[in-house]
Amino acid sequence: MREANLIVAEVLHTLRERAQPGLTTRDLDRVAEKTALKHKASCAFKGYRGYPCALCASRNEVVVHGIPSGEELQDGDILSLDFGVCYKGFFGDAAVTIPIGEVDEEAQRLIRTTEECLYRAIDCMHEGRRLSDVSCSIQDHAESCGFSVVREFVGHGIGRKLHEDPQVPNYGKSGTGVRLKHGMVLAVEPMVNAGDWRIQILEDGWTAVTKDRRRSAHFEHSVAITENGPFVLSALP
DSSP: OHHHHHHHHHHHHHHHHHOOTTOBHHHHHHHHHHHHHHTTOEESSTTGGGOOOSEEEEETTEEEOOOOOSOBOOTTOEEEEEEEEEETTEEEEEEEEEEOSSOOHHHHHHHHHHHHHHHHHHHTOOTTOBHHHHHHHHHHHHHHTTOEEOSSOOEEEOSSSSSEEEEEOSOOOTTOSOBOOTTOEEEEOOEEESSOSOEEEOTTSSOEEETTOOOEEEOBEEEEEETTEEEETTSOO
16 A cells, blocks of 8 residues: 555645646646656546546545536636555555645645645544544534534545545544454545635536635645554655
């Protein structure tokens, strides 16, 4: 799983460097797929329940599952990139939100807070802790910064399948849920909105946008529970 997730990490690193005003998310989708195939990995999202692309590229008010298109990125956009692969029978999955060009202060704070939510959640991922401790840490930090967390989409277990039990909500009360155990691998993925937490699915059946059309950010890592604490599988060395 470390090998699979390192491929994901390399793809996201490459996309982060390439993304700029004037480029299209379809361009980024091609780069992502080409990089995965170079490593002899298959793109986990392409064809999954009919999803048409290798990459999820979600701009501004799009929370998740943005389908890459020919529309050019604009200075001031924020862009969430979510990517997964299958390699040697195991899955990797991670996401990052990046600024395109110069972004305003709220966008910077939204991105920073969402990434902080992810790492606060990872800090909770020790043997014996409860799953809801992870969820609660995300909600508490996002809301303390004046933002909201999405309810409809959650993190998940990951391994020989892209989505496995247990689900990992981004909200909840600490001290409940399953106990974390050595050997579990969870894809933790805070989705944080600048405004209200409610979302809407567009007519394509995939694109999820904030109901109030304010911006959203998304970060994700695949994390293993080990005897020595959490190991972030999808982080570059």
